[in-house]
Amino acid sequence: MKPDDKICYCYDVPYRKLWHFARRHQLSRPSQLSECLGAGTGCGWCIPFLRRIFEVASQENPPDAAPPITAEEYAHARQAYLASAEQRNKF
Template identity: 50%
Template sequence: MASDADDREICICYHVTFGKVVRYTRQNLIRIKRVSQISQCYGAGTGCGWCVPFLQKIYEDLLAGVEPEMKMSGDEYRQRRKDYHKKMGIERPD
C-alpha cells in the first residue's frame, strides 16, 4: 500500500489517518519548518501528544526523500498509545 493511501489512524485523538498526514506533509514540505505545523492537518498531534514522534518521522522521511511507512499494526499502535496514556496518567476515552 502506498503510504499516502494508508487509512490507519496515526492521530487517534483526531481520527487523522497516516495517509492524510503523508499527503499533507508532502504537499506542504517546503512551507513546513517544524513538526507542530502538521497540526494544520485536521489537528493532528494536538491531543494527547502520543503521535507527535510519528508525525516527526513522516516529516523527516519526506525531507530525506524516503517513503514513510507505518511499521506496526494498527492494533499494536493503539495498545502502545494506551500504555503511554497509563504511564503519563492521561485519561482519555478510546
C-alpha cells in the first residue's frame, strides 16, 4: 500500500495520517487511533491494521507498517468482510 491509500474506509482515513498520529501522540493502546478521524469505529474491518500500525509505530526505529498488499487487494478483502458480516447477520 502507498501512504495515501485508505486504511479506514468508513471514515476515509489514509495510512499516512494514522502513521503520523501514532508517532506524534505516543499512544498507550491501539484503540487511541480512533481519535484520528474516527478510524476503526465503523464496520471494524480496519481494526487489525490499526493494531499493527500501533505496534510498529511504538518502536524506536520502526519499519514500514503498511499492509503488504495493494490498495485494490485491501479494498476487495474489505468487501468480502462486509459480505460475510451481512451473511452472519441474516441468521
